[in-house]
Amino acid sequence: DAGVIQSPRHEVTEMGQEVTLRCKPISGHNSLFWYRQTMMRGLELLIYFNNNVPIDDSGMPEDRFSAKMPNASFSTLKIQPSEPRDSAVYFCASRSGTGRGGYTFGSGTRLTVV
Amino acid sequence: GESVGLHLPTLSVQEGDNSIINCAYSNSASDYFIWYKQESGKGPQFIIDIRSNMDKRQGQRVTVLLNKTVKHLSLQIAATQPGDSAVYFCAENIGGSARQLTFGSGTQLTVLP
Numbered sequence: 001d002a003g004v005i006q007s008p009r010h011e012v013t014e015m016g017q018e019v020t021l022r023c024k025p026i027s028g029h030n031s032l033f034w035y036r037q038t039m040m041r042g043l044e045l046l047i048y049f050n051n052n053v054p055i056d057d058s059g060m061p062e063d064r065f066s067a068k069m070p071n072a073s074f075s076t077l078k079i080q081p082s083e084p085r086d087s088a089v090y091f092c093a094s095r096s097g098t099g100r101g102g103y104t105f106g107s108g109t110r111l112t113v114v
Numbered sequence: 115g116e117s118v119g120l121h122l123p124t125l126s127v128q129e130g131d132n133s134i135i136n137c138a139y140s141n142s143a144s145d146y147f148i149w150y151k152q153e154s155g156k157g158p159q160f161i162i163d164i165r166s167n168m169d170k171r172q173g174q175r176v177t178v179l180l181n182k183t184v185k186h187l188s189l190q191i192a193a194t195q196p197g198d199s200a201v202y203f204c205a206e207n208i209g210g211s212a213r214q215l216t217f218g219s220g221t222q223l224t225v226l227p
Binding site: 043045048056091103105106107108 | 148155156158159215219220
């Protein structure tokens with residue numbers, strides 16, 4: 001099991017550019033979560049999907065942020081246009097719908113917008 | 115003055131001693147709690163969980179205690195090792211079928227040689 005796979009690991013982009021973060025959840029997990037981590041605000045839930053359907057996107061900060069999950073094995077988080085205050089580490093996590101246990105997190109994407 | 119960032123509580127312990135990390139949660143309706151460990155440059159890693167119908171659960175070298183009366187959670191690490199140095203987060207399930215979790219701000223544990 002390769003775990004939750006995120007790409008890229010690091011992204012440096014200029015303000016105004018579009019940024020796309022990618023996530024491959026663990027096979028068989030039916031819930032997927034996008035989190036953002038900053039020193040100011042800690043870990044914040046942005047959006048989560050259940051069976052590929054967005055359930056709660058109330059954590060998405062602005063319309064500049066969008067997320068999709070076209071199938072059970074892939075999700076994207078897009079920021080367009082990006083701003084310096086979007087700089088953070090973005091984590092994807094997935095969870096099985098059965099049994100106990102928390103999420104399995106990916107290694108994160110460190111985004112720097114200059 | 116305005117905070118410029120999260121002021122993570124810090125805990126320093128000698129290698130071999132026991133560590134106790136505390137967490138206060140906010141919602142009395144929360145029914146599921148998890149402790150995560152996050153090492154530098156990595157994502158949070160599941161350590162142990164506990165449901166609200168329990169007050170104690172033990173794992174390998176770790177014990178979680180839950181006091182619902184005062185909404186307090188603690189993580190005890192026995193015989194702390196250098197590899198235990200990390201930021202530790204507690205998380206609570208506020209509700210929802212997808213086990214949506216809300217994370218605390220974290221505690222930085224440093225193990226001294």
